[in-house]
Amino acid sequence: MQLIGRNLSPFVRRTSVILKLLDLPYEQRGLSTADDAEEIAKINPVVRVPSLILDDGECLIDSNAIIDHLLEVGDTGHQLLPAGGADRRAVLRLAAIGHGVMEKGVASSYERNRRPKELVYDDWVKMVEGQVAGGLAALNEAASSGDYLHGDHLTLADVNAVVAYDFVGIAARYLLKDDPYPALAALAQRCGGLPAFADTVFKPG
Ligand SMILES: N[C@@H](CCC(=O)N[C@@H](CS)C(=O)NCC(=O)O)C(=O)O
Structure with a gap:
């Protein structure tokens, strides 16, 4: 998986923390909305970070949607988020x-x-x-x-x-x-x- 964005963004950093807590392997592409808007626009039409590109190429945007997916696949014991x-x-x-x-x-x-x-x-x-x-x-x-x-x-x-x-x-x-x-x-x-x-x-x- 590829995480787009720098950890200066709290939304990117919280995604990085969750990826690490769940032991999910990823690389990070440290693009910034201030300096790399054109590159980011190719990934997210509203030019924001984070995005997460999954191994099959699917692209998730917004830390809430990304973390929702990460918890679904990686937090099966519901440690980070109780089941209900x-x-x-x-x-x-x-x-x-x-x-x-x-x-x-x-x-x-x-x-x-x-x-x-x-x-x-x-x-x-x-x-x-x-x-x-x-x-x-x-x-x-x-x-x-x-x-x-x-x-x-x-x-x-x-x-x-x-x-x-x-x-x-x-x-x-x-x-x-x-x-x-x-x-x-x-x-x-x-x-x-x-x-x-x-x-x-x-x-x-
Ligand atoms: N609701 C989004 C917020 C993301 C966000 O605001 N990211 C900032 C970086 S800290 C950004 O991309 N800013 C550029 C912009 O909104 O134009 C999330 O949780 O991922």
């Missing part, structure tokens, strides 16, 4: 909060970095960063009651939370000043020691 019921709903809810933090963190970064300075709308940046903070606070609260966000082992909720937290640390570090989310920071540190997370840290260049 209240546990599944709880993991999906927390995973959605992590995914929302990624979306709002990316939106804030695009507003600040992809527009000419005079066109940046500060009130809107403040609003999306308030949404990032709300999501991180909710994840921090969930992380405060045990070693994992839900249950007694690592799930998709932890993957998204840690990747979202790490991304905010890169893209809007000032939001983490004075360690406002200590339980989430501790979870990120613990998970950071696992190869699936350590091997997917974005390295520029």
Whole structure:
């Protein structure tokens, strides 16, 4: 399989983490939407990452659809996502909060970095960063009651939370000043020691 995109994108990195946790072999093609739009357009008509090209050439787009497939083929014991019921709903809810933090963190970064300075709308940046903070606070609260966000082992909720937290640390570090989310920071540190997370840290260049 071939994963398209760089791990700077939290959506790409969470896909990389899941591939590694499930021990699924893949290569990564580090294309970026800023520099490689033409190449990416040949793979995904809306020019976004990640995409995953399967061994038979089928191309999946959007991290949600990609991870849905990876869990279907690789998480047959339902470790990362419970098979059903209240546990599944709880993991999906927390995973959605992590995914929302990624979306709002990316939106804030695009507003600040992809527009000419005079066109940046500060009130809107403040609003999306308030949404990032709300999501991180909710994840921090969930992380405060045990070693994992839900249950007694690592799930998709932890993957998204840690990747979202790490991304905010890169893209809007000032939001983490004075360690406002200590339980989430501790979870990120613990998970950071696992190869699936350590091997997917974005390295520029
Ligand atoms: N819902 C998508 C979001 C993907 C996304 O926004 N990726 C960003 C990179 S971090 C991107 O491709 N941005 C370019 C664009 O949206 O124009 C997913 O979960 O995969």
